[in-house]
Amino acid sequence: MSRTLTIAVDAMGGDRAPDMVIQGAEVALERDPQLDFILVGDEARIQPLLAKTRRLKLKNPTIVHTDKSVGASDKPSIALRAGRGSSMRLAIDLVGDKKADCLVSAGNTGALMAMSKFVLRMVPGIDRPAIAGIFPTLRGESAMLDLGANIDCDATNLVQFAIMGQIFARTVLGVERPVVGLLNVGSEEQKGHEAIREAATLLRDIVDMPFTFHGFVEGDDIPSGTVDVIVTDGFTGNVALKTAEGTSRLISQSLRDAFRSSLLSRIGYLLARPAVGQMRQRMDPRRYNGAVFLGLNGIAVKSHGGTDALGFANAIGVAADMSRHGFLETVTRELAAAGLNKTNDERKVVATA
Numbered sequence: 001m002s003r004t005l006t007i008a009v010d011a012m013g014g015d016r017a018p019d020m021v022i023q024g025a026e027v028a029l030e031r032d033p034q035l036d037f038i039l040v041g042d043e044a045r046i047q048p049l050l051a052k053t054r055r056l057k058l059k060n061p062t063i064v065h066t067d068k069s070v071g072a073s074d075k076p077s078i079a080l081r082a083g084r085g086s087s088m089r090l091a092i093d094l095v096g097d098k099k100a101d102c103l104v105s106a107g108n109t110g111a112l113m114a115m116s117k118f119v120l121r122m123v124p125g126i127d128r129p130a131i132a133g134i135f136p137t138l139r140g141e142s143a144m145l146d147l148g149a150n151i152d153c154d155a156t157n158l159v160q161f162a163i164m165g166q167i168f169a170r171t172v173l174g175v176e177r178p179v180v181g182l183l184n185v186g187s188e189e190q191k192g193h194e195a196i197r198e199a200a201t202l203l204r205d206i207v208d209m210p211f212t213f214h215g216f217v218e219g220d221d222i223p224s225g226t227v228d229v230i231v232t233d234g235f236t237g238n239v240a241l242k243t244a245e246g247t248s249r250l251i252s253q254s255l256r257d258a259f260r261s262s263l264l265s266r267i268g269y270l271l272a273r274p275a276v277g278q279m280r281q282r283m284d285p286r287r288y289n290g291a292v293f294l295g296l297n298g299i300a301v302k303s304h305g306g307t308d309a310l311g312f313a314n315a316i317g318v319a320a321d322m323s324r325h326g327f328l329e330t331v332t333r334e335l336a337a338a339g340l341n342k343t344n345d346e347r348k349v350v351a352t353a
Helices: 019-031 043-051 055-059 076-082 087-096 109-120 155-173 194-205 234-259 263-283 309-324 327-337 344-352
Strands: 005-010 035-041 062-065 102-105 130-137 140-145 179-183 212-217 229-231 291-294 299-302
Touching: 005 019, 005 087, 005 309, 019 035, 019 043, 019 055, 019 309, 035 043, 035 055, 035 087, 043 055, 043 062, 062 087, 076 109, 087 102, 087 109, 087 299, 102 309, 109 291, 109 299, 130 155, 130 234, 140 155, 140 234, 155 179, 155 194, 155 229, 155 291, 155 309, 155 327, 179 194, 179 234, 194 212, 234 263, 291 309, 299 309
Parallel strands: 005 035, 005 102, 035 062, 102 299, 140 229, 179 212, 179 229
Antiparallel strands: 130 140, 130 291, 291 299
16 A cells, blocks of 8 residues: 655645645545645635535645745745745745655746755755656657756756656656657757767766666657657757647647538537547646656645646646655665766866866
8 A cells, every 4th residue: 555645735826726726635635545735825715625625624634824925926036035934935844844745836936946946955966956847749658857947057967857857757657767868959969069969978878777868859759759758958948848838729729710610510520529539638738737846855846827626636646656656765876876976066076186
């Protein structure tokens, strides 16, 4: 039987919080009864919603009261200084104090990253946190990082992302031996800037690790599922993410317009409705909700702010999977095995010795 996990939830983060958050916790509990929750937020708003649930209220979750929350437009630096008593910060503190196994928030991404990095610190051997997400592909699902935390990355950052990304694919996607690729402007070895070529050389030199390095991949390899893990800098990754989201909306709207264009098209929709439903379910962004801040010495999952209960429940599921499968312990162990567990300062000392 799976061990019970305690999840700290920022109940006030998100466009429709706290309603969506409480409903999402209820859905997550239906899927996984071995979850306990600490709900952080305005108790006067949480309690009436909790009373309407069936499973969650029987769990009698702890409520950490605060009437402060981080706004969607708050700058990370301001939130870090002024948000000590906010629902987001208190949820992070619970993980930092080992009172919760992980945290989930649908609040301000920049603020969540800044606070999490300040409180939880970094895993030794990781210089920068990276945002990882899940993409649907023709072969199933793949993980991609970084999706926006680091605009500029050197070769060492990319190698660290690759190590964390393949562990993420194993723990969350269930891939036994992930295939890792570096996103580039071509598959040839001479293509790309110096950092990405150097990262490829370093990854090829890593031996006895539970992943396969494919080499360079291009943009069309992302939906094709050529590799299980796509590694890139945050600038490129965020552009790819937003492009994929926009393309998905374009396809959905184009299908709706096409089926509404004539009486014959409407009749055709009735015949095609089961297939359209399957496609809609396959591409539903709620299925892939839950971006993870990899590299922190604690598990923090960011839900999309505009998601619903089902999407938030999926983000909770990602956090639970990472906790249960020992993601942080595996990162520490495999960084050491690859000889990459030194801090940046320690690497500078070695380089100058």
